[in-house]
Amino acid sequence: MKTNELTLKKAINLLEKKEISIDEVYNDTFAAIEAKNKELNIYLSIEKQALKKAKKQEDKPLRGLPIAVKDNFLTQDLPTTASSRVLDGFIPSYESTVTKKLSEAGGVTVGKTNMDAWAHGSSTETSDYGPTKNPRNPKYLPGGSSGGSAAAVAADLTIVAIGTETAGSIRQPASWCGVVGLKPTYGRVSRYGIVAMGSSLDSPGPLTKTVEDSAIMLNFMAGKDDLDGTTSQLPVLDYTKNLKKGVDGLKIGVCYIDHPQIKNKEVAESTKKAIKTFQSLGARVDMIPTSHNLEKDKVLSHEYAISVYTVVQRAEVASNLSRYDGIRYGADRNDFGKEAKNRILLGIFGLSNIIKKDELVYEHAQKVRSLYIDNFKQLFRDYDLLISPTSPSYALALGATSNDPMFGELQDMLVEPSSLAGICGISVPMAKDEKTNLYLGLNIMGDYWQEEKILQAAWAYEQVNKII
Amino acid sequence: MAKIDKKIVEHIANLAHIPLKDKEKEDLATGFNKTLEVIDNLFSIDVLSVGPTYQVTGLENVLRNDEVNEKTTFSQENALKNTKRKHNGYFVVDQILEDD
Numbered sequence: 001m002k003t004n005e006l007t008l009k010k011a012i013n014l015l016e017k018k019e020i021s022i023d024e025v026y027n028d029t030f031a032a033i034e035a036k037n038k039e040l041n042i043y044l045s046i047e048k049q050a051l052k053k054a055k056k057q058e059d060k061p062l063r064g065l066p067i068a069v070k071d072n073f074l075t076q077d078l079p080t081t082a083s084s085r086v087l088d089g090f091i092p093s094y095e096s097t098v099t100k101k102l103s104e105a106g107g108v109t110v111g112k113t114n115m116d117a118w119a120h121g122s123s124t125e126t127s128d129y130g131p132t133k134n135p136r137n138p139k140y141l142p143g144g145s146s147g148g149s150a151a152a153v154a155a156d157l158t159i160v161a162i163g164t165e166t167a168g169s170i171r172q173p174a175s176w177c178g179v180v181g182l183k184p185t186y187g188r189v190s191r192y193g194i195v196a197m198g199s200s201l202d203s204p205g206p207l208t209k210t211v212e213d214s215a216i217m218l219n220f221m222a223g224k225d226d227l228d229g230t231t232s233q234l235p236v237l238d239y240t241k242n243l244k245k246g247v248d249g250l251k252i253g254v255c256y257i258d259h260p261q262i263k264n265k266e267v268a269e270s271t272k273k274a275i276k277t278f279q280s281l282g283a284r285v286d287m288i289p290t291s292h293n294l295e296k297d298k299v300l301s302h303e304y305a306i307s308v309y310t311v312v313q314r315a316e317v318a319s320n321l322s323r324y325d326g327i328r329y330g331a332d333r334n335d336f337g338k339e340a341k342n343r344i345l346l347g348i349f350g351l352s353n354i355i356k357k358d359e360l361v362y363e364h365a366q367k368v369r370s371l372y373i374d375n376f377k378q379l380f381r382d383y384d385l386l387i388s389p390t391s392p393s394y395a396l397a398l399g400a401t402s403n404d405p406m407f408g409e410l411q412d413m414l415v416e417p418s419s420l421a422g423i424c425g426i427s428v429p430m431a432k433d434e435k436t437n438l439y440l441g442l443n444i445m446g447d448y449w450q451e452e453k454i455l456q457a458a459w460a461y462e463q464v465n466k467i468i
Numbered sequence: 469m470a471k472i473d474k475k476i477v478e479h480i481a482n483l484a485h486i487p488l489k490d491k492e493k494e495d496l497a498t499g500f501n502k503t504l505e506v507i508d509n510l511f512s513i514d515v516l517s518v519g520p521t522y523q524v525t526g527l528e529n530v531l532r533n534d535e536v537n538e539k540t541t542f543s544q545e546n547a548l549k550n551t552k553r554k555h556n557g558y559f560v561v562d563q564i565l566e567d568d
Contacts, residue, residue: 187525
């Protein structure tokens with residue numbers, strides 16, 4: 001086994017015991033990047049000084065190990081483009097809180113990964129620098145928008161990666177690439193120094209080879225940040241401490257698989273197998289019927305969430321992208337791609353009274369958002385965890401996004417309600433198609449700040465469901 | 469709901485300061501109408517008894533002291549390093565006022 005194929009936990013252990021050296025890790029990682037990056041188009045920039053930096057970090061918890069960083073985290077030593085030509089060649093003047101914290105913990109940014117331009121998408125095909133290909137099968141998309149980070153982990157071009165999720169952008173590519181992706185509760189991890197997309201939704205998180213690696217990463221990423229007023233004061237737990245506690249006695253609710261869009265699909269069958277797995281581990285599992293109204297003991301259909309997200313996210317995009325004027329940095333507004341223009345303008349519609357005279361569509365959408373929050377709050381009074389498929393399907397083929405303005409929303413539909421509510425969720429590999437070598441993911445959702453619980457459940461499931 | 473035409477797209481693009489070609493205006497109008505059909509279901513669900521949510525975790529009035537934070541302050545050189553146009557240590561912007 002090459003050292004770039006190691007999990008974070010294993011690599012830390014072997015480095016501590018001096019059974020491998022950090023030089024080996026970087027030699028193997030760079031050899032893998034050299035061999036595969038051209039075809040897969042995962043990294044937009046590479047830190048050539050990574051080994052030199054790592055050598056100064058060897059005494060810290062992350063031991064100088066490489067981290068692939070989505071290209072919307074500001075990094076002072078590497079260009080940050082958010083995969084848009086508007087920011088071509090932009091070298092930030094400051095560092096994001098998350099990459100700074102990871103560096104303080106001994107991590108090294110090994111390179112910046114491709115994404116949908118401005119994170120507007122779920123394919124990594126809308127990047128201005130060309131699509132990333134799925135390492136499990138390069139005829140297919142990696143998902144997105146953190147597709148480069150998911151692919152970097154799947155292709156062993158790093159030990160771990162970080163991404164951001166607004167609605168599905170960590171969990172969906174994790175699902176399609178057959179890796180683990182954790183979206184923490186909104187406000188658990190700082191957004192400071194991340195190219196802003198949907199400010200009321202954006203949640204940075206890890207993409208890793210194992211659940212345990214996500215727990216380790218969250219330990220160093222989470223916490224109050226004075227530079228992001230939306231971060232929580234709540235103490236950060238050691239998420240590795242009780243990781244192996246299991247799910248015995250927990251009550252788990254199953255969402256969305258009775259919905260006509262999902263019911264007869266392979267994801268529904270795979271989820272039923274996951275239910276059996278959780279039952280065999282001692283959990284009590286109930287099916288929760290989908291409803292088109294807010295009703296007790298039912299889960300509100302994801303169909304409205306797609307609409308809420310479409311309105312709210314685009315309104316926030318219109319606001320956030322207004323700062324790109326080409327004066328202080330970057331190119332001017334002529335360089336926005338098709339999707340960014342589409343979203344900016346749609347956002348302004350939602351914030352105007354053009355669509356409806358008597359009420360802003362934006363405000364109406366935020367009321368429906370409240371229904372999702374009420375629905376989850378009620379369900380989490382009865383259930384410890386909720387599960388669903390992460391994405392309705394396996395990875396789609398390259399080219400699938402063309403001319404479909406709602407592509408992303410359809411691929412993310414099962415995680416959008418939880419993103420709008422701001423609760424936490426983790427995608428863990430659930431099934432593998434032996435013919436295509438592609439994966440499905442299981443989405444395990446927890447109440448606000450219940451990262452420990454979703455990690456415990458994901459870990460227990462991962463131990464039994466060994467498919468990687 | 470209103471039907472989006474090229475004229476409305478032009479108006480919004482002007483507000484957003486987004487330059488558009490004629491073909492783009494038509495494509496965007498078509499796309500917007502499709503999107504409006506998708507989001508139309510928002511108006512079929514009862515929201516009379518709920519208020520809007522803008523901040524999901526309930527934090528309110530998170531304030532800080534109005535002090536200069538050295539850690540988040542740039543040097544002039546750092547602030548100017550990414551601009552294409554500078555003059556005597558300033559950013560250069562387009563003229564917005566007409567000459568007399």
